[in-house]
Amino acid sequence: MSTPYLIKRLLLIVYTLFIVSLIVFAMTQVLPGDAAVMMLGQNATDAALAALRTQMHLNDPLWMQYLRWVGNVIRGDFGISLRTSQPVGPAMMQALGRSLLLAVLSISLMLVIAVPLGILAAVRRGRIADLVVSLVSYLGVSLPEFVTATLAITLFADYMKWLPPTGYVPLTENFWGGLQHLILPVCVISVVMIAHVSRMIRSELVDVLHSDYIRAATLKGLPRRTVLFRHAVRNSLLPAITVVALDVGYLLGGVIVVEEIFAIPGIGRALIVAIQARDLPAIQAGTLIMAATYCIVNFIADLLYAVLDKRIQYD
Structure with missing residues (x-):
């Protein structure tokens, strides 16, 4: 590059x-x-x-x-909040940190589940495994976040008493307690992304497996596992990077429903509160910080493109 x-x-x-x-x-x-x-x-x-x-x-x-x-x-001065009379910058950066923690955990969980599901569906195309992955993906896309969140709270918090229903505890204060409060929202957010990414990986991997260079690698006598993971999977992940980069923007601003239901003080929720209170400095700071984060994430995605696919050359 x-x-x-x-x-x-x-x-x-x-x-x-x-x-x-x-x-x-x-x-x-x-x-x-x-x-x-x-x-x-x-x-x-x-x-x-x-x-x-x-x-x-x-x-x-x-x-x-x-x-x-x-x-x-x-200079790093976003002004004074009209609602709290406190500097806007530190408050918004703290809220951004909570949203980024939620985003990183959600994306990590999504990758751990979506990539194997997409590979399994592509390799077993047309079989039971492919149909099951397709069904799970369709359900994930179809169910809105507030429905999934409500079902998760009802089942795992109210009925089974496994996890706390709402609230946020900083991991620096109580790691295990904070992790327990993050499990449900992270799983709820990951459902939609797992559906998107697994289907995209499945579609891309099916196309790659039928490409000429994969046939050539197979005819050379390379082991099937080597052909699949070193050549096919690596190239099929490229479109998924774009989806993940776009999902970061969704995670920062679009999960206000999840943050509201689980009472997580992220930047999306902070921005909604600022709009309701007509807190102009907070609105300006929150929107600009979210835009900057989104630009940086997409820039990193372009860099990863070049790392994963040596054929891509940026001039």
Whole structure:
């Protein structure tokens, strides 16, 4: 992978975040509500409101407010929350850490289950194993997260009493207790991804197994296991990388239902709370942090493409 390509991709990330920052700033400006009134309350005097607006530079032109906000963000200052009166950056980064922990555990569980299922379905195509994997995949895609979460809580928490139903405990405070609270949400999130990835690996692996270079490798007398895992499976995993990279964006913002049901204070839930409270600095910080994380994950996915398939050359 060439250095010019890396520079080009990094510049593309910067450009993407610039566009996102413009959109986020513009959207927060049209939201109803006055930041000064939110901070001082409805009973604040006009003089106090005017003084606070001047202190917060709310009377400046929008372009000046945007440049000041971007400059502060570059320095790591995302502003002060209108809801809690605390710095937004540390709170959002803590919420991002919880969501990333949930995402990493969910993706790890998905890979452990989805890859073998996809390989099994492709190798046993048209047989009982393939039909069972297909049925599991269809069920995983069909069931919404709130249904799966409700069933999991009812069965494993309320009925069997194996796991706690809701709540979040940091692993640094109580590792086993925190892990118990993460098992159900991780399994619920993994169900949909297992369905997607296993079907994709199965489809790609079936095509690869019928390709010319696989036939050539077989005719050379290579063992079937070597042909399958060293050549076929490695190439069939490439599309799955894209799916996993896209799923990270889904995990950060799309699992708000799971975070809400299991009371996990992730960044998706924090962003929803900020929107409900019209907390403009928190909305801006949360959206920008999620966009940056998504860009970085897709950049890493491109790097993995080149590592797994030497035929791919980025110029």
